[in-house]
Every structure is written in structure tokens, then in C-alpha cells.
Amino acid sequence: MDVFVARQPIFDRAREVYGYELLFRSDDFTDVCDGVLSHDATTQVIANALLTIGLDNIVCGKKAFVNFDNDLLAGGAYSVLPKESTILEILESSQPTEELFNLCRELKSQG
Secondary structure (H helix, E strand, O other), rough: OOOOOEEEEEEOOOOOOOEEEEEEOOOOOOOOOOOOOOOHHHHHHHHHHHHHOOOOHHHOOOOEEEEEHHHHHHHHHHHOOOOOOOEEOOOOOOOOOOHHHHHHHHHHHHH
16 A cells, blocks of 8 residues: 655755655645645644654654644644654644634643
């Protein structure tokens, strides 16, 4: 069985790779997300990165940036990712609610 995770480099001001945004891909021919629901895409990225490929094999010691929608954040799906090497990205389609702000404050306090 083939699994796919795209990685997009994120550079610092010195143009050094700081980390990689991990992105869902359904096959090796598609270079964009193919309409899969955001929480399904993120769940697949996490599963493939952790269980099949290996997170460090993808990010090579750099930071992993992973997209989350409100529901996945509220459900705690981030807890399986190593907090010292993962940065949670909130999808731009997420609604800025008081619940989301409170969750972000709580996550920040947890490191």
C-alpha cells in the first residue's frame, strides 16, 4: 500500500529550512488536496507521518507544521504529535470563536 505526504519547506530569514508544512496527497500525481475534508486530510497526514513513514524521516530534524481545523483541535488529535517538534497550524477556514481562542491559550500554556 502506498501512502503520500507532501512537505513544503518553511524558511527562516536567513533562507535556511526551519521546518516543513506536512500536506495531504491522495496519490503521487496530484500536487493539491483533492477535496478531501480537512479533518480527514489531517488525520491521514498524522497517521502516515507517524505510523508509516516516520515523522523524522519526513522533516529530518526540523519542525513539522500540521494543519488543524476547529474540530480536530477540540478533539485533541494533536496529542499524538511530539510537542517539541510540531507546530499546530489553524486552517484559514476555521471560524475564530471564543472556544478556539480559549483552546489556543490552553495549548500555549501546555507548550
